[in-house]
Amino acid sequence: MFERFRPYFALLKRVKGRFAASMIAGVIYAAASGFGMPFLLSTVFPVIFGQAQSVLDAREALVEAKGEEEATRIIEKAFPGKLKTAEKQQEIAVRFEDFAGKENAGTWLLIAACAVMPIAFLIRGAAGFLNVYWTTQCGLEVLKDIQQKVFDKLQRLPLGFFSGKKTGDLISRVMGDTQMMNMVVTTVANDIIKQPLTLVSALGFLAYSSWQSKESFFLLLCLISIPICVLPIRLVGKKLMLRAAVMQKTQGDNTAVLSETLGAAREIRAFNLEDLMAGRFLSGLARWTKLHLKVIKYRFLAPPAIEFVSAIVVSAALFYGARQHLTLEAFIPLVAALYMCYDPMKKLGEVHNRLKQGGVSLDRLEEILNAPESTPDPVAPAKIENVNGAITFHGVSFSYGDSPALKDINVEIPAGQIVALVGPSGAGKTTFASLVPRFYDPLAGSIRLDGTDLREVRKKDLRDHITLVPQEAVLFSDTIEANIRLGREGASKEQVLESARQANAHDFIVQQPHGYETQVGERGAQLSGGQKQRISIARAFLRNAPVLILDEATSALDSESEARIQQELAALARGRTTLIIAHRFSTIRIADRILVFEGGRIVGDGTFAELEKSHDLFRLLLEQQRH
Numbered sequence: 001m002f003e004r005f006r007p008y009f010a011l012l013k014r015v016k017g018r019f020a021a022s023m024i025a026g027v028i029y030a031a032a033s034g035f036g037m038p039f040l041l042s043t044v045f046p047v048i049f050g051q052a053q054s055v056l057d058a059r060e061a062l063v064e065a066k067g068e069e070e071a072t073r074i075i076e077k078a079f080p081g082k083l084k085t086a087e088k089q090q091e092i093a094v095r096f097e098d099f100a101g102k103e104n105a106g107t108w109l110l111i112a113a114c115a116v117m118p119i120a121f122l123i124r125g126a127a128g129f130l131n132v133y134w135t136t137q138c139g140l141e142v143l144k145d146i147q148q149k150v151f152d153k154l155q156r157l158p159l160g161f162f163s164g165k166k167t168g169d170l171i172s173r174v175m176g177d178t179q180m181m182n183m184v185v186t187t188v189a190n191d192i193i194k195q196p197l198t199l200v201s202a203l204g205f206l207a208y209s210s211w212q213s214k215e216s217f218f219l220l221l222c223l224i225s226i227p228i229c230v231l232p233i234r235l236v237g238k239k240l241m242l243r244a245a246v247m248q249k250t251q252g253d254n255t256a257v258l259s260e261t262l263g264a265a266r267e268i269r270a271f272n273l274e275d276l277m278a279g280r281f282l283s284g285l286a287r288w289t290k291l292h293l294k295v296i297k298y299r300f301l302a303p304p305a306i307e308f309v310s311a312i313v314v315s316a317a318l319f320y321g322a323r324q325h326l327t328l329e330a331f332i333p334l335v336a337a338l339y340m341c342y343d344p345m346k347k348l349g350e351v352h353n354r355l356k357q358g359g360v361s362l363d364r365l366e367e368i369l370n371a372p373e374s375t376p377d378p379v380a381p382a383k384i385e386n387v388n389g390a391i392t393f394h395g396v397s398f399s400y401g402d403s404p405a406l407k408d409i410n411v412e413i414p415a416g417q418i419v420a421l422v423g424p425s426g427a428g429k430t431t432f433a434s435l436v437p438r439f440y441d442p443l444a445g446s447i448r449l450d451g452t453d454l455r456e457v458r459k460k461d462l463r464d465h466i467t468l469v470p471q472e473a474v475l476f477s478d479t480i481e482a483n484i485r486l487g488r489e490g491a492s493k494e495q496v497l498e499s500a501r502q503a504n505a506h507d508f509i510v511q512q513p514h515g516y517e518t519q520v521g522e523r524g525a526q527l528s529g530g531q532k533q534r535i536s537i538a539r540a541f542l543r544n545a546p547v548l549i550l551d552e553a554t555s556a557l558d559s560e561s562e563a564r565i566q567q568e569l570a571a572l573a574r575g576r577t578t579l580i581i582a583h584r585f586s587t588i589r590i591a592d593r594i595l596v597f598e599g600g601r602i603v604g605d606g607t608f609a610e611l612e613k614s615h616d617l618f619r620l621l622l623e624q625q626r627h
């Protein structure tokens with residue numbers, strides 16, 4: 001049952017004190033329930049109802065007629081185990097006489113006997129509460145660690161991981177599946193320690209009374225029927241796990257539809273796709289509801305099955321007890337112990353099912369946690385300091401899947417050169433630029449920065465020397481200043497302002513209602529495309545890295561904004577090794593050199609004038625751009 005979660009037990013180390021305390025509380029609870037309750041029933045009730053005394057009186061009466069030995073034997077047979085208890089109780093009664101006087105001894109004994117129950121329940125209740133509280137705390141701490149690891153991993157995973165995944169499904173894993181685990185932890189925590197221990201201590205009581213009365217029928221009955229109860233638990237658990245897996249996947253698909261719908265709000269309205277998207281969402285919901293009901297069905301099937309088995313066992317016990325002429329007083333504690341065996345079984349069935357369901361969510365989280373690191377950091381990383389920015393590609397090939405995206409690329413880019421990458425769509429320009437910050441590693445060949453192979457450098461150190469200005473500016477929902485500051489942690493206010501001036505953003509920023517403190521909204525929704533792009537350029541100025549990758553940063557703008565931003569980009573590129581991914585040729589005029597890509601190869605290399613004169617494909621591309 002716990003096998004699936006074993007790798008995570010190590011995470012309990014951090015909360016081992018709490019966990020040990022919860023175990024101790026669980027042991028107290030279990031001992032009080034499984035052993036204590038039946039034991040109290042067998043000792044306190046006889047005191048209250050005076051049966052202990054009547055056992056002694058009966059023996060007393062027989063002693064004259066049958067002699068001491070025979071009288072004891074007859075009484076032992078009629079009231080198994082009770083003679084010893086009665087003697088002990090008489091001893092207690094005598095002590096009460098010393099304490100309360102002969103007259104009041106009876107009353108005090110009764111008060112004490114009656115008080116035992118609430119005290120026992122108080123101890124049991126407090127131990128139960130502390131057990132569930134501390135176990136939940138430990139479980140949630142472990143879960144927090146797992147969530148943290150998943151989030152961390154998601155941020156560090158190579159980009160290739162995301163190609164085949166839906167964002168909505170990933171959100172559903174991080175939020176939905178951890179939520180599911182949360183629920184599993186909180187529900188399971190209540191029973192996971194208490195119930196098995198209660199079962200053991202109830203079996204302990206049955207063993208103890210078997211030994212006392214030399215009668216092992218009840219213990220045997222219990223030992224035989226426990227495996228029968230395990231059967232439905234296992235059967236149902238397997239079915240439940242399969243349904244839960246599909247259910248969680250469906251949940252992921254539904255979240256994906258939702259996130260796509262929210263992300264394409266304009267397009268959905270423009271193309272009248274509201275009904276289509278609603279239909280998709282509804283059919284996903286219907287599938288999820290159906291699966292959820294199946295999961296519920298299997299979850300709640302095991303307890304009645306166990307109850308049925310336990311009812312049969314109690315009936316068998318009744319039959320046997322009646323035949324053996326057991327007194328009610330002897331019978332009740334045994335039935336209570338039997339109940340204390342089956343109740344944990346029933347609850348453990350639920351725990352088992354819950355853990356199965358949690359296992360499914362864990363599988364989905366582990367897909368993220370155990371995703372291979374395709375661009376690992378070196379064990380002994382090389383230091384890169386005072387980077388000039390010379391980049392060399394030597395025999396580089398790369399493919400995302402089967403068909404190659406780059407084939408045998410050899411090129412040397414001196415420090416400070418501005419290079420435009422042009423070529424038809426799908427020629428490999430973006431891929432070429434993506435290899436420089438190690439978003440991917442080449443499958444063959446090597447890439448060097450100032451002579452150092454990129455794979456010998458830690459990704460963080462490498463990326464500290466690179467600035468990426470994407471096609472569409474990415475802003476986070478925070479203030480303008482915070483968005484610029486993302487370029488360099490710890491930059492001074494003056495440096496932020498200076499970068500904004502360099503990007504020609506300062507003037508429009510100070511006109512905003514709260515100036516630099518203005519909130520930009522989610523993904524910068526409250527700013528125009530040009531304004532967003534200027535903030536993104538200001539961020540790049542602030543970063544001040546020697547290598548710059550411009551993913552034709554103006555292609556998302558209208559021509560007027562585009563023309564104005566050209567100047568800032570030219571200023572930004574000056575003195576830096578710059579790779580411009582030129583989708584629309586809008587920025588290639590600022591380039592010192594142009595590389596022409598076709599089918600994953602570099603088929604042209606020269607200045608604008610040289611290529612315009614002699615390169616057919618370049619001329620064709622230029623011609624297409626002009627029309």
Ligand SMILES: Nc1ncnc2c1ncn2[C@@H]1O[C@H](COP(=O)(O)OP(=O)(O)OP(=O)(O)O)[C@@H](O)[C@H]1O
Nearest residue numbers: 163400401405424425426427428429430431432583
């Ligand atoms: N994440 C990816 N997963 C799988 N294949 C990809 C991925 N990105 C690009 N490709 C494929 O690799 C090849 C090169 O793509 P790349 O994006 O580098 O071209 P590009 O020249 O930048 O094109 P465009 O100008 O249209 O952006 C294409 O065949 C493309 O389909």
